[in-house]
Amino acid sequence: MTTPPPSSSRRRSPLAPVAAVLxxxxxxxxxxxxxxxxxxxxxxVLFFLSVIMGSAWNLIGxxxxxxxxxHAAYFGVGAYTVVxxxxxxxxxxxxxxxxxxxxxxxxxxxxxSITFRLRGPYFVLASIAVAEIVRxxxxxxxxxxxxxxxxxxxxxxPLVVGGKVxxxxxxxxxxxxxxxxxxxxxxLVTVWVERSKLGYYLQAIREDQDAANSLGIPLTRYKxxxxxxxxxxxxWAGALYALYVGFIDPATGIGLxxxxxxxxxxxxxxxxxxxxxxxxAAVLVALSEALRANLVTDLLVKGGLVRETSxxxxxxxxxxxxxxxxxxxxxxxxxxxxMPEGVVGALGAFARRRRQRLAREAP
Numbered sequence: 001m002t003t004p005p006p007s008s009s010r011r012r013s014p015l016a017p018v019a020a021v022l023x024x025x026x027x028x029x030x031x032x033x034x035x036x037x038x039x040x041x042x043x044x045v046l047f048f049l050s051v052i053m054g055s056a057w058n059l060i061g062x063x064x065x066x067x068x069x070x071h072a073a074y075f076g077v078g079a080y081t082v083v084x085x086x087x088x089x090x091x092x093x094x095x096x097x098x099x100x101x102x103x104x105x106x107x108x109x110x111x112x113s114i115t116f117r118l119r120g121p122y123f124v125l126a127s128i129a130v131a132e133i134v135r136x137x138x139x140x141x142x143x144x145x146x147x148x149x150x151x152x153x154x155x156x157x158p159l160v161v162g163g164k165v166x167x168x169x170x171x172x173x174x175x176x177x178x179x180x181x182x183x184x185x186x187x188l189v190t191v192w193v194e195r196s197k198l199g200y201y202l203q204a205i206r207e208d209q210d211a212a213n214s215l216g217i218p219l220t221r222y223k224x225x226x227x228x229x230x231x232x233x234x235x236w237a238g239a240l241y242a243l244y245v246g247f248i249d250p251a252t253g254i255g256l257x258x259x260x261x262x263x264x265x266x267x268x269x270x271x272x273x274x275x276x277x278x279x280x281a282a283v284l285v286a287l288s289e290a291l292r293a294n295l296v297t298d299l300l301v302k303g304g305l306v307r308e309t310s311x312x313x314x315x316x317x318x319x320x321x322x323x324x325x326x327x328x329x330x331x332x333x334x335x336x337x338x339m340p341e342g343v344v345g346a347l348g349a350f351a352r353r354r355r356q357r358l359a360r361e362a363p
Contacts, residue, residue, distance in 0.1 A: 150249025270342025
């Protein structure tokens with residue numbers, strides 16, 4: 001009697017990925033003890049924020065196939081709610097986060113109920129329009145948001161529990177651990193979604209909405225559930241970003257470039273995968289910093305490809321640092337052409353081909 005093959009649920013046990021995520025989190029939790037450079041911690045905070053936003057978008061875009069380009073709306077709602085309550089009502093951020101998440105989830109339900117009736121490019125355009133409406137509201141509601149001038153965060157109160165000061169937010173370390181904890185949370189939620197009924201239904205909707213509907217899957221309900229989860233984490237990231245930077249205005253909080261970068265994080269790493277947004281975040285943060293510091297131009301000059309005093313060299317040094325959206329677009333085009341499943345998908349395909357080649361060569 002032959003032994004039956006393991007079931008799909010056993011092959012896809014969440015224990016291994018959960019253990020890997022927790023181990024990575026524990027290792028990253030030790031970094032501030034050995035790294036004191038504010039610049040290095042700053043890069044890690046940006047990386048965590050990018051992981052949070054990319055993984056949050058991946059829940060609805062990667063698994064559900066609903067390519068929203070309007071997540072800046074939820075990012076801005078989270079940022080503005082926490083900052084407005086802190087500056088004008090003296091509400092501590094950890095209490096202001098509650099209404100911020102509630103508003104983001106309510107907005108997601110309203111938006112989802114309307115826009116999920118659309119498909120393909122019409123849904124994409126509708127999501128962009130919604131984010132633009134929120135941006136214009138923040139720009140013109142000056143009594144609440146201070147308009148284009150934005151709001152400067154003057155001071156963050158210390159976190160006190162039982163009369164003991166836990167942290168005072170005067171360094172980058174509290175933001176580092178806050179970003180790390182939230183990044184671990186959204187990645188673990190992604191692991192759960194991927195292996196839950198919600199995840200299976202979302203993937204069925206992504207592959208063929210009509211077929212999923214014919215099987216009795218309530219499309220709008222599960223899309224809304226995924227969007228609410230995605231919006232809540234995105235709003236949380238917005239709140240953390242605003243507190244970390246200490247400033248928020250319509251351009252930096254609800255700009256279209258924020259939505260684009262969120263989508264690019266998942267696309268470059270690999271949509272519909274747990275590790276895709278993590279890899280995409282690492283690529284984009286490294287590339288953004290390389291462009292900002294003109295490292296790309298320096299490499300071209302040192303490699304002898306461009307003369308520093310030439311017109312091309314001077315042009316690159318002056319303009320390349322501000323051309324990040326152009327570079328991102330070129331990067332996405334290259335990924336779509338040569339790695340349509342993202343970096344994670346390409347690495348997985350390479351590993352499978354290698355295993356197959358070794359199996360063929362084995363005696």
